[in-house]
C-alpha cells in the first residue's frame with residue numbers, strides 16, 4: 466500500500482525547517498530530494514567499494530566494476546530494455562541528446578534535411594539540434610502546442626515527410642505537465658523512416674516506462690530527478706542503431722586498441738562512455754531505481770494525480786492566477802503566472818513561508834514566448850508530497866498575492 470508518511474520519513478531534507486516553517490518542497494521538476502538509502506549507498510561505495518572500473522585486476526576494482534555494471538542492469542530492468550548494452554551512462558540528459566546529435570545525426574545530415582521538435586521542449590532537447598542547423602544546414606520544424614497544452618498531433622503529421630531525419634520530443638513537458646502520446650509519435654515518425662529520440666527526464670519519474678511496447682529509438686533520463694544523484698544520465702538506444710553509431714567523446718575506456726596509426730573502438734555500451742564514468746553516481750542511481758520499483762510506479766502515478774487534482778481545485782479559487790497547461794493527459798506539474806506580479810517576487814514570498822517553487826523560463830523559452838510569458842512560477846510535485854504541502858503552498862500564494870495587490 467502507498468504510504469506517503471512512510472515515504473517522507475526516508476527523506477532527511479523533508480524534515481527541514483526553512484524560515485521558521487516546515488519545508489514544502491515543490492521543486493521536484495528541477496531536482497528531487499534524496500532518500501537516506503541513496504545517500505547511504507553513496508557513502509558505502511566511496512567508503513569501502515571504491516576504485517576505478519573496468520581497468521584493475523585487484524579486488525576493489527572488481528567490486529566497483531561489478532556494482533557499476535549491476536546498476537546498468539537495474540536501469541535495463543527499470544525501463545524494460547531488451548539488452549543491457551542498450552543502456553549508456555552519460556553525465557546528464559543534456560549529454561545524452563548531444564551524443565545522439567553528434568554520433569547519429571551529424572554524420573548523416575545533409576543541408577535541407579529536417580529535424581522535427583516540439584515547442585514544449587526543454588533547451589537540452591533544442592540546442593543540440595540548433596547546432597546541427599548552424600553547422601550542417603539542417604532545418605528545424607516545430608510541432609505547435611494547442612491552447613490547453615496538448616501537442617498538435619495533426620500539425621505533427623503534416624510536418625512529416627521524406628526529408629525528416631529525426632523527431633525529438635518530450636514524453637512529459639517540464640512546464641505544461643503534458644504527457645505526449647509517444648507510441649503514436651514513434652509510429653508516425655517511423656513511417657517516414659525518421660529516428661525518434663524521446664526526452665523522458667520528467668516522465669520516467671512519474672510513470673512506468675517500458676521499452677518493450679514504447680517503441681522509441683532513444684529514450685533519455687536523468688538521475689537527479691529520479692531521486693538519485695546528479696552527474697548521471699541515461700541514454701537508452703536501440704541496439705541495432707547504437708551499434709552503427711560512431712563514438713561521441715574519445716578517450717580511455719571507449720577503445721579496444723590504440724596504435725600510432727589506428728584506433729579500434731570498444732563494443733557497446735563502453736564505446737559511448739569515454740573516460741572514467743560517473744561510477745558512484747550510477748551505483749546510487751541503481752539504488753534509487755530499486756527504491757522506486759519497491760514503491761511501485763503505478764502507485765506513485767495515482768498519488769501524484771490526486772495531488773494534481775487537489776492543487777488544481779485549490780488554485781481555481783485564487784484571483785489573478787493563470788495556469789499554463791491544463792490538458793487531460795497531464796503529470797503533477799503546475800506552471801502559473803499571477804497578473805501584474807513578477808514570478809520572482811511570488812517565489813521569494815513563498816520561500817519566506819518555506820515553500821520551494823521554481824521561477825523563470827524553466828529552460829523552455831520558446832514555449833513561454835508562445836504563451837506570452839517571460840517568467841512563470843512552477844510547483845512540481847513528487848511522490849513524497851501531501852495535501853498538507855498543497856495547503857501550505859496555496860496559503861502562502863494567497864498571502865503573496867494579497868501582499869502585492
Ligand SMILES: Cc1ncc(COP(=O)(O)O)c(C=O)c1O
Nearest residue numbers: 557558559587589639666667687
Ligand atoms: C524535460 C527535461 N529535459 C531535459 C532536462 C535536462 O536534464 P539535465 O539538466 O539533467 O541534463 C530537464 C531538466 O530540467 C528537463 O526537465
